[in-house]
Amino acid sequence: MKRVVLAASEREYAAKLAEYLREEEPGWDIAAYTHASALRRELFEDRSVELLIGQPSLLYETADAIDKAGKILALVEERGTSGGPWQEVIQFQPLPAILSAIRDGLGTVSASPPPDCQVLTLFSSSGGAGKSTVALNLIRQAGERGLRTFYLNLEALNATSLLFGKGEPDSLSRLLYALQTHPEQGDALLNRLCRHQPYLRTDYLDAPDHPGERLALTPELTEMLLEKIRSTGKYDLIVIDPDSGAGEWYRKLLEASDRIVWLLLDDTQMLMKNEKLLRYWQGQMEKDEIVHKLIFAVNKGNVGGLVNHWSLSGGSPPSILPYVPQWKAIDQPGRLLASPAFSGAVDRLMDRLALGGNVPDSGRKREERHGIQRTHARGAV
Numbered sequence: 001m002k003r004v005v006l007a008a009s010e011r012e013y014a015a016k017l018a019e020y021l022r023e024e025e026p027g028w029d030i031a032a033y034t035h036a037s038a039l040r041r042e043l044f045e046d047r048s049v050e051l052l053i054g055q056p057s058l059l060y061e062t063a064d065a066i067d068k069a070g071k072i073l074a075l076v077e078e079r080g081t082s083g084g085p086w087q088e089v090i091q092f093q094p095l096p097a098i099l100s101a102i103r104d105g106l107g108t109v110s111a112s113p114p115p116d117c118q119v120l121t122l123f124s125s126s127g128g129a130g131k132s133t134v135a136l137n138l139i140r141q142a143g144e145r146g147l148r149t150f151y152l153n154l155e156a157l158n159a160t161s162l163l164f165g166k167g168e169p170d171s172l173s174r175l176l177y178a179l180q181t182h183p184e185q186g187d188a189l190l191n192r193l194c195r196h197q198p199y200l201r202t203d204y205l206d207a208p209d210h211p212g213e214r215l216a217l218t219p220e221l222t223e224m225l226l227e228k229i230r231s232t233g234k235y236d237l238i239v240i241d242p243d244s245g246a247g248e249w250y251r252k253l254l255e256a257s258d259r260i261v262w263l264l265l266d267d268t269q270m271l272m273k274n275e276k277l278l279r280y281w282q283g284q285m286e287k288d289e290i291v292h293k294l295i296f297a298v299n300k301g302n303v304g305g306l307v308n309h310w311s312l313s314g315g316s317p318p319s320i321l322p323y324v325p326q327w328k329a330i331d332q333p334g335r336l337l338a339s340p341a342f343s344g345a346v347d348r349l350m351d352r353l354a355l356g357g358n359v360p361d362s363g364r365k366r367e368e369r370h371g372i373q374r375t376h377a378r379g380a381v
Contacts, residue, residue, distance in 0.1 A: 002106065006032040007039050007054030007062075008075060013091075020095045021102070036061035043068040051106050053089070056082045073101065079195050090196040097148045100234055117230050120353070121240040121257040125273040129263045130299040132160060133336050134321065135241040136200060137346045138261075140337050142355055143201025147236040150229055151197075151204040154242040154253075156211035163336075164197055167206030173213045175205065179224045186228050200337075203235070214243070219252035226256050237355065246277060251284055259353050260293045264318075266306050275312055295352055297321055319352060321345045 004021065008014040011034050018032040033039040036058055043049060043065035052059075052069035059066055059074060059082075066072060074082035075091040082088050089101035120138070122131040132153070139149050153160050161167075171193040178185050194203050208214070229238055242253060254260060264274045281290055296318035298306065303322055310318070324339045337343075 001027060001029040002051070003029045003049050004031075004051045004053070004102070004106075005039070005042060005049050005069065006030065007034075007052065007058040008032070008091075009034055009055060009058065017095065017098065021099065024099055033058075040065045051102065053102060055091070056084060056086075059084065059086070071106065077198070080192070087191075090198070092198050093196065093201055094143065094146055094148070096146060097234070100148065104234070117233075117235055117238070118258040118355075119226060119230070119238045119240065119256055120259045120261065120355075121242065121253055122261050122263055123242065123254070124244050124263045125277040126244050126270060129265055129270070130321075131263055132158065132241055134261070134263060134297070134299060134346070135239050136163065137337055137342060138350065138355075139202045139237075139239050140200050141343065141346055141350060142237050142239075145350070145355065147355065148234060149202040150235045150238045151200070151202045152225075152229065152238060152240050153204075153207055154214055154217070154240060156214045156243050158207050158241075160207045163200075164195070164204060164206065167195060168193065169206055169209040171206045172208050175228075176213050176217075176221060176225065179221065179228060183224075187232070190228060190232070202239075217249040219248045222249045222252045223256060226253075244277075246280060251281070254281065254290060254293075255285065257293060259295065260290070261349070261353070262294055262296050263299055264296065266298050266301050266308055268308055271308055271311065278312060295319065295349070297349060319345065319349045321349070 002025075006014055006018055006021070008017070014032040014034055018030050021028060021030050031042060033042060039054070039058060040062045043052070043062065049069040051071045051073065052066060053073040053075060055075045059072065072086045074084060074086040074088045076082050076088045077091055079088055079090070087101075087104075089098060091098075122135045122138075124131055132155075135151065139151050142149050175186070175189055175193060178189050193205060195206065196203050226238070226240075229235065240253060240257070242250065262274070262278075264270050278290075296312060297320070298318050299321045300323040301320040303320065306318075306320075312318075322339075322341045322345055324342055
């Protein structure tokens with residue numbers, strides 16, 4: 001029996017997490033404490049505590065005793081806020097993600113990517129198709145389905161700081177540099193630079209201010225970056241949001257993707273551009289290598305159907321995502337995730353992608369029960 005001790009001051013949170021751990025890991029001996037005095041007594045007793053997972057406030061209050069634990073995980077709201085030398089785990093996220101971090105702390109997670117970790121790329125022939133909006137809505141709903149997600153924005157210029165904040169704008173640059181010069185440091189650096197957005201329920205890297213490293217990406221570096229994220233074993237879904245383009249690293253990205261949502265508008269010129277770009281990629285790769293991964297999606301579409309003739313092969317009929325006119329003058333970025341009509345269309349798109357879409361109602365209820373959130377909202381992102 002592995003001895004795991006949980007320390008959290010909120011009684012309801014501690015009870016819910018302890019109950020889940022006992023359900024999922026019957027071979028673990030779980031103890032939960034909400035007060036520092038009781039935690040200290042537990043640690044000083046003659047027991048072998050293999051893992052202590054607790055809020056930083058309780059860890060500091062019991063600093064004279066926590067060295068009795070084999071390993072320590074700090075429960076934090078945001079990465080980098082524990083103030084101590086401990087490995088961190090986000091406190092408010094789906095319970096499966098917390099369990100994954102605990103298993104990692106115990107050294108019971110394989111370093112190889114899980115077979116069901118999928119890479120999903122949002123692609124388009126030109127800008128303005130709404131890739132980032134679709135990507136973020138996909139991520140939000142994937143989290144609601146219990147999937148652990150990582151959002152990777154590879155646009156040369158992007159505005160995702162409106163949602164995520166400024167953070168460390170050189171995060172991606174530092175990681176890419178380390179992968180080329182000191183690959184053995186990649187795991188530790190990724191863990192340190194990775195941040196979590198609780199509303200979207202996703203991990204991510206801060207958006208760079210300058211486009212240099214994206215413009216200088218190579219196929220080899222693109223592959224190294226994706227494999228580094230996959231190899232953490234922490235994610236079920238990696239969502240890639242790149243620029244439109246036809247360079248070599250885009251080809252590598254499409255080859256490495258398990259599914260591709262090819263986004264376009266019901267516009268004559270854009271349809272022609274997409275047709276040309278699709279023919280180009282089919283010439284660069286085996287035709288079936290890209291077509292079987294594709295799902296076309298028309299964004300800002302007419303729910304009554306397409307205005308223009310559909311001529312793209314391999315993905316008809318496309319999914320249609322509705323036009324939301326209120327988004328033209330958005331004053332709170334969180335509203336990009338609050339359209340029922342758009343959310344419903346994204347939900348149907350996820351079913352087509354088989355991203356948790358076959359989970360029965362009972363399973364979804366279980367997933368909802370297995371998500372820990374704050375009892376009060378912090379406001380829209």
